[in-house]
Amino acid sequence: MANDSQRICPVCDSSVNSNAEICPVCGCDEEGGPQDEAKAFAWFQQTAEKGEAEAQVCLGLMYENGQGVPQDEAKAVYWYQRAADQGDASAQFNLGVMYAHGRGLPQDYGKAAYWWEKAAEQGEPDSQFNLGFLYATGKGVRISESRAA
Ligand SMILES: [Zn+2]
Numbered sequence: 001m002a003n004d005s006q007r008i009c010p011v012c013d014s015s016v017n018s019n020a021e022i023c024p025v026c027g028c029d030e031e032g033g034p035q036d037e038a039k040a041f042a043w044f045q046q047t048a049e050k051g052e053a054e055a056q057v058c059l060g061l062m063y064e065n066g067q068g069v070p071q072d073e074a075k076a077v078y079w080y081q082r083a084a085d086q087g088d089a090s091a092q093f094n095l096g097v098m099y100a101h102g103r104g105l106p107q108d109y110g111k112a113a114y115w116w117e118k119a120a121e122q123g124e125p126d127s128q129f130n131l132g133f134l135y136a137t138g139k140g141v142r143i144s145e146s147r148a149a
Pocket residue numbers: 009010011012013014023024025026027028
Protein backbone atom coordinates (compact mmCIF):
# COMPACT_ATOMS: atom_id res chain seq x y z
CA MET A 1 0.00 0.00 0.00
CA ALA A 2 1.39 3.34 -1.00
CA ASN A 3 2.13 5.81 1.74
CA ASP A 4 1.36 9.21 0.35
CA SER A 5 1.54 11.15 3.59
CA GLN A 6 3.52 14.34 3.48
CA ARG A 7 6.07 15.96 5.77
CA ILE A 8 7.35 19.50 5.79
CA CYS A 9 11.01 19.97 4.91
CA PRO A 10 12.79 21.63 7.88
CA VAL A 11 14.99 23.64 5.52
CA CYS A 12 12.78 24.98 2.75
CA ASP A 13 9.29 24.33 4.19
CA SER A 14 8.28 22.39 1.08
CA SER A 15 5.74 19.62 1.39
CA VAL A 16 7.65 16.39 0.74
CA ASN A 17 6.42 12.79 0.41
CA SER A 18 7.19 11.01 3.69
CA ASN A 19 8.90 8.19 1.78
CA ALA A 20 11.40 10.57 0.19
CA GLU A 21 14.61 10.73 2.19
CA ILE A 22 15.83 13.79 0.35
CA CYS A 23 13.78 16.93 -0.29
CA PRO A 24 13.50 17.44 -4.06
CA VAL A 25 13.58 21.22 -3.64
CA CYS A 26 16.61 21.84 -1.42
CA GLY A 27 18.39 18.46 -1.43
CA CYS A 28 18.35 18.17 2.37
CA ASP A 29 17.30 15.22 4.54
CA GLU A 30 14.75 15.23 7.35
CA GLU A 31 17.35 16.58 9.79
CA GLY A 32 18.21 19.42 7.42
CA GLY A 33 21.55 17.91 6.38
CA PRO A 34 22.57 18.71 2.80
CA GLN A 35 22.50 15.24 1.16
CA ASP A 36 22.33 16.32 -2.47
CA GLU A 37 25.12 18.85 -2.10
CA ALA A 38 24.83 20.46 -5.51
CA LYS A 39 21.09 20.97 -5.10
CA ALA A 40 21.49 22.19 -1.52
CA PHE A 41 24.18 24.65 -2.57
CA ALA A 42 21.95 26.07 -5.32
CA TRP A 43 19.03 26.39 -2.93
CA PHE A 44 21.03 28.00 -0.12
CA GLN A 45 22.67 30.42 -2.54
CA GLN A 46 19.34 31.55 -3.94
CA THR A 47 17.85 31.94 -0.46
CA ALA A 48 20.95 33.60 1.01
CA GLU A 49 20.89 36.21 -1.73
CA LYS A 50 17.32 37.05 -0.72
CA GLY A 51 18.80 38.00 2.65
CA GLU A 52 17.80 35.06 4.84
CA ALA A 53 20.33 34.77 7.64
CA GLU A 54 19.90 31.04 8.26
CA ALA A 55 20.55 30.24 4.60
CA GLN A 56 23.54 32.60 4.64
CA VAL A 57 25.06 30.61 7.51
CA CYS A 58 24.44 27.30 5.71
CA LEU A 59 25.94 28.69 2.53
CA GLY A 60 28.97 29.88 4.49
CA LEU A 61 29.34 26.38 5.96
CA MET A 62 29.21 24.82 2.50
CA TYR A 63 31.95 27.16 1.31
CA GLU A 64 33.99 26.53 4.46
CA ASN A 65 33.72 22.74 4.10
CA GLY A 66 33.75 22.55 0.32
CA GLN A 67 30.31 20.90 0.12
CA GLY A 68 28.66 21.23 -3.30
CA VAL A 69 31.20 23.90 -4.20
CA PRO A 70 35.01 24.18 -4.15
CA GLN A 71 36.21 25.20 -0.68
CA ASP A 72 36.51 28.99 -0.43
CA GLU A 73 37.09 30.44 3.04
CA ALA A 74 36.88 34.06 1.88
CA LYS A 75 33.38 33.40 0.55
CA ALA A 76 32.50 31.59 3.79
CA VAL A 77 33.56 34.73 5.67
CA TYR A 78 31.49 36.90 3.32
CA TRP A 79 28.28 34.97 4.07
CA TYR A 80 28.96 34.63 7.80
CA GLN A 81 29.52 38.38 7.88
CA ARG A 82 26.21 39.13 6.17
CA ALA A 83 24.31 36.87 8.57
CA ALA A 84 26.29 38.14 11.58
CA ASP A 85 25.36 41.72 10.68
CA GLN A 86 21.73 40.63 10.84
CA GLY A 87 22.29 39.40 14.38
CA ASP A 88 22.48 35.63 13.73
CA ALA A 89 24.31 34.11 16.73
CA SER A 90 25.74 31.06 14.95
CA ALA A 91 27.06 33.30 12.15
CA GLN A 92 28.66 35.55 14.76
CA PHE A 93 30.26 32.51 16.39
CA ASN A 94 31.54 31.15 13.06
CA LEU A 95 32.88 34.56 12.06
CA GLY A 96 34.75 34.76 15.35
CA VAL A 97 36.31 31.36 14.62
CA MET A 98 37.46 32.54 11.18
CA TYR A 99 39.07 35.62 12.76
CA ALA A 100 40.69 33.58 15.54
CA HIS A 101 42.25 31.16 13.07
CA GLY A 102 42.94 33.67 10.30
CA ARG A 103 40.87 31.69 7.82
CA GLY A 104 39.62 33.61 4.78
CA LEU A 105 40.88 36.84 6.36
CA PRO A 106 43.85 38.06 8.43
CA GLN A 107 43.97 36.68 11.98
CA ASP A 108 42.53 39.18 14.46
CA TYR A 109 41.77 38.11 18.05
CA GLY A 110 40.19 41.48 18.78
CA LYS A 111 37.57 40.94 16.08
CA ALA A 112 37.14 37.30 17.16
CA ALA A 113 36.38 38.58 20.67
CA TYR A 114 34.01 41.21 19.27
CA TRP A 115 31.89 38.63 17.41
CA TRP A 116 31.99 36.00 20.17
CA GLU A 117 30.89 38.69 22.61
CA LYS A 118 27.87 39.44 20.40
CA ALA A 119 27.02 35.74 20.06
CA ALA A 120 27.54 35.13 23.79
CA GLU A 121 25.09 37.95 24.57
CA GLN A 122 22.51 35.84 22.76
CA GLY A 123 23.45 32.79 24.82
CA GLU A 124 25.59 31.00 22.22
CA PRO A 125 27.43 28.53 24.55
CA ASP A 126 30.56 27.88 22.46
CA SER A 127 31.15 31.62 22.16
CA GLN A 128 31.02 31.98 25.91
CA PHE A 129 33.61 29.21 26.24
CA ASN A 130 35.90 30.70 23.57
CA LEU A 131 35.60 34.17 25.09
CA GLY A 132 36.62 32.76 28.45
CA PHE A 133 39.74 31.39 26.77
CA LEU A 134 40.53 34.74 25.13
CA TYR A 135 40.07 36.59 28.43
CA ALA A 136 42.20 34.04 30.27
CA THR A 137 45.07 34.37 27.80
CA GLY A 138 44.63 38.09 27.13
CA LYS A 139 44.40 37.54 23.38
CA GLY A 140 42.60 40.43 21.70
CA VAL A 141 41.17 41.59 25.00
CA ARG A 142 42.51 43.04 28.21
CA ILE A 143 43.33 40.34 30.73
CA SER A 144 40.53 40.08 33.22
CA GLU A 145 40.42 37.31 35.80
CA SER A 146 36.76 37.78 36.54
CA ARG A 147 35.59 37.46 32.92
CA ALA A 148 37.47 34.20 32.47
CA ALA A 149 35.80 32.60 35.46
ZN1 LIG B 1 13.65 21.22 1.37
